[in-house]
Amino acid sequence: MLFNSIDFFIFLPVVFILYWLVANKNLIFQNLLLLAASYFFYACWDWRFVFLLIFSTCLDFYSGIKISKASNITSKRFWFWLSVSVNLGFLCLFKYYNFFASSFIQFIAHFGLRIDPFTINVILPVGISFYTFHGLSYIIDIYKGAIKPERNFVNYSVFVSFFPLLIAGPIERATHLLPQLKTKRNFDYNKSIDGCRQILWGLFKKIVIADQCALYCNHIFRDSANYSGSSHVLAAVLFAIQIYCDFSGYTDIAIGIAKLFGIELLRNFAFPYFSRDIAEFWRRWHISLSSWFKDYLYIPLGGSKGGTLQKTRNIFIVFIASALWHGANWTFIAWGLLNAIYIMPSIFLKTNRNNLEIVAKGKILPTFKETLAMVVTFGLIVFSWIFFRAESIGAAFKFISKILSFSLFSIPAVVPKGIIIFIPILFMVEWAGREHSHALECFGNKGPRLIRLAVYYLLIFVIFYYAGPSQNFIYFQF
Amino acid sequence: MPDRRRILFIFSSEMNKFYKCLTIFSLPILIVSLCFELLLREIPNNYKYKSNYLDENSKNITVLILGSSHAFAELNPAYIKYSSFNASNFSQSLEFDFKILKKYDGKWNNLKYIIVPVDYFSLYSTLENGIESWRVRNYNIYYGIHTSCNIYDNIEISNNLPANLLRINNFYLRQMSDITCSTSGWALTYSSKNKQDLLKSGKEAAERHSAKNNQYFNRNVQVLKSIIEYAKGKKVKIIFYTSPAYTTYVENLNPDQLKNTINTATKIANSYCNTVYFNLLTDSIFKKDDFFDADHLNEVGSKKFSIKMNNLIDIAEKSKSCR
Structure with missing residues (x-):
């Protein structure tokens, strides 16, 4: 079910x-x-x-x-x-x-x-x-x-x-x-209404964004040889969005349902694609798993204390364990190793706790430096997801070599119209709600009631419009 | 018995407010959904038409054609010398063929021949488990053949919204019918004017029809036998055949699956006195221009095939009889 x-x-x-x-x-x-x-x-x-x-x-x-x-x-x-x-x-x-x-x-x-x-x-x-x-x-x-x-x-x-x-x-x-x-x-009206809002946003992310991105990504990853380098780049970016919307969509639904029963669950995502460095990304992505490994593996191993060798060992152990938790495949291990390599400089330079607050807190737009940092971090994460998504290490390298081919400068395969419209909406809504526990939380009491209702109905219509046969959530396989 | 006030008492005021809010919010969605469901069910379609036709005319039918899109495209009752009806449909599996037969049990007063295609995929697939499983709802809703309790299979709105909006627009605003068959049930959609690429369609169809395993094989063989037994009880003859297809389709088939299908159909036909089997897969009378795509005949091929079927019925009549 x-x-x-x-x-x-x-x-x-x-x-x-x-x-x-x-x-x-x-x-x-x-x-x-x-x-x-x-x-x-x-x-x-x-x-x-x-x-x-x-x-x-x-x-x-x-x-x-x-x-x-x-x-x-x-x-x-x-x-x-x-x-x-x-x-x-x-x-x-x-x-x-x-x-x-x-x-x-x-x-x-x-x-x-x-x-x-x-x-x-x-x-x-x-x-x-x-x-x-x-x-x-x-x-x-x-x-x-x-x-x-x-x-x-x-x-x-x-x-x-x-x-x-x-x-x-x-x-x-x-x-x-x-x-x-x-x-x-005891029943709490406001909590329940907020739970419904979170469920709605979770369904939007899953059905409208993740499932639509999946249609494109599955084609490119399955039939890589027949697509251009530019299509591969687009597929890698769309997979990053797919996996985020799939998993955080699931989590939003789960947390929203728990709220209906008067129970607060741990937060699992905190707008990870607005991260300015990899360390911040890992504090915002699958938080409950990251903190589990931090508390029960990384800290008992010594954490970031000790010499260079010990620190390196601890980081690699945690990321390999996290990779293996996702599944028994060398692609996950490669993904874990890549992330360990990404995070190493910030651990050694002690910059891993530089960005603890959400980006551009209290402001409407980020600075140029913050934007650049977010884009670079997102790019690195997109690259690592290629290994996560590929069927094998060989397939991942083929995928990357295709990106690096001359066809990178061609026009990519056509993306479904829905994705072009809704991904910007997703990022705008998430940006607006980034200081809250979920994207629609801030929306709850803001603005005229009629407009809010219209937005909810519109979301429901879009969800129904894109709803096909129920697609499994990616993280069910883990 | 608890009165209404007592039940309301159990709710806290917060809960009452929540239920009220949720009900008011959901009501337009429920009303719109209900209207959609009613509007969609009112749209005439092949299933509704065939079901209504069989309700009224099953007693007059002499030749009943069952099967999937292959039979739907290739057997035009207009060219068959007996009173015939084509009750086949897209992806209709053997189980649904049998269910249609049983549904009108007692009403087949004049039925003498049942024509069922045993194609490359027939013994290896079922409608419920294939990519066209959504069609199950048409049998539940329009034929009244209840095969699934799953809510998806019992409501029209569970189909995707764009498709439903298109259907509503086409029927109610543009007055376009959803019925794509002739009055005798033959498909009108496989026109030679819309001929498909034979090479591409051959490869694609062969891939789509090739089974990953044989998990449904025994089940389908059993259904074939049940159809024969049922017909035998009614003194009705069964004509099994494998549909003609273009070489681009045939060449891409899995030889083991094909061989097993043909051998099984032959063996079953030989074991029953009321059953014959014809393998027409590579029948040379069908030329390139007779095909709509690599595995469906167009109206020209269909005419040839339907006329040929008259001969096959005669062969069945002469060659086999049960004492």
Whole structure:
């Protein structure tokens, strides 16, 4: 059941009405309903994997209690490593086993050796990377003594499987979400209206921009040989916009839905394409994953402390881990390495925290220097996305070599009209809303009511106009 | 029983305000959607026409033509000597052929022959799982053949908005009909005036029709057998054939898929007393000018084929009989 499907637009109002009408009086009922709805939502994709989700939830819940109760360090470590290894074990089995097995075969083939290892042909349980990271952050926090374990199984289960974030995040922290789940939610009109606005903007980004860009990009990436260098540049730029609108569109919908249930989720995107350097980009892109790796990998490794070698090692480890989190493919690793290289100068020159505030705060337009910095950063990111999108490293290099050919100066293949109209609108609205948590937030109370209503109806019309068969979100595969 | 006041009491004033606001906001969208749905359903189309025709005339039909766009384009009942109707449609799979037959069960009073194409893709694809799966809604809405509970397959507005706006504009403002078939169900769209590039269309169609796997094969074979059994019970003869196609199509087909299709159709036809099979894929009577594109005949080719079908019906009549 996709967020952009009719099925979901039946499911959501039913759960919403039950939540505020039937379960409104009692916290236990509220959480039980959310849990049932979440498992139903997950089962609509593949009911068999609900058992895996429940198993993972039970293990982490029980391990958390055992870790906090452990009378000695050995027992504490045992439960910690049991939970971590089982969680990562499942993740590796479903996501990485075939990749490592085939890479190993290719590697030893260079030495003239041939083996025929056992390969598994299973589908990747949707959302496994996200809910595994929920569980891991919970267990690590308990192990470090940062939080106390949750004693209520239903509360903990909702934390892991709350349906808006179950499939593609944001990756929540127990310190942020669990306290909300332990408190009875009361209906908040303004929050709900803002949630609806955010859902609307998310749907616009996904259906109108991302899906339309995908039509163009898919053609060029699939049939690269038949298109000019200029078409390749355009496809790379459009893919950068596609992946942003796809993922941040999903996140906007997820956060908007959570608001309807009185729950605030972590922010995942903060207008990343308005970043002036790579470090700022990574503070604004997939924030919940970046901060997860920062807190649980980068800082424990030593962070930006220590010598040059140690700093370099830490940066590369984090970016390779982040790349592998996205999937088992050398293209992701290349993308991660490229970003690590991009960010290195700012770490060594200690300029990585230069741009903490949003660009041109309080101003209408950026300065020339800021504009230039944003364009250069965007260009670097577009280049790295080529590796992320390509089927293989070879295909990525072919794509780049095509860009560098003489056909770069030809007229690119025709772009769908909708994209030409709506991408500038997207950037204008996002620019106007960049100081807020989402683009339409500031729009909420500004201007005459009639104009606001007209804009909402116009957005809905455009969404319906471009809505085809529901397209999957890119991050569902991770 | 809780009264209205009690239910309202459960809502907080904030919630009441939200529901009110959302209802007022959604109402125009719902009304417009409902109007669209009604307007779209009123537009005559091939499915609606064929369904209405069969509702009224199924008892008079002697030769029933089923199948996909190949049969739709190539068999014109006007040239068939018996009372005939072409109930085929774009991408209509064997399962839907069988469902149409069953829908009018008890009304086939004069039916003697059922013509079903067994083409290169027939045993390897289904309508619901193909790129034209959106057509399923036409069977749900207009034929009343309920095959899917999916909301997409039961409402017209789930089709994309530009297409729906075009249909509404064409019918209500420009008075253009959506019906693209003759009164006897034969397609009018495959005109020789709009001839397609045979090389390009051959390659594209062959690629589109080549299956990635054979996951639907057994299911479709079973449907073929069910059609035969059904016809046998009604003392009706089945004529299976593989449609004629231009060489640019044939040359690009997967030989294994083609061989398996022909062998299966032959084997099934040989096992039943009421069934014959003709492989016309490379029939030499069809020349370049008979084709609309590499896998569809135009009106010239269709006339040739329909006349030839009379002979094939005679062969079926003479060669096979069930005691």
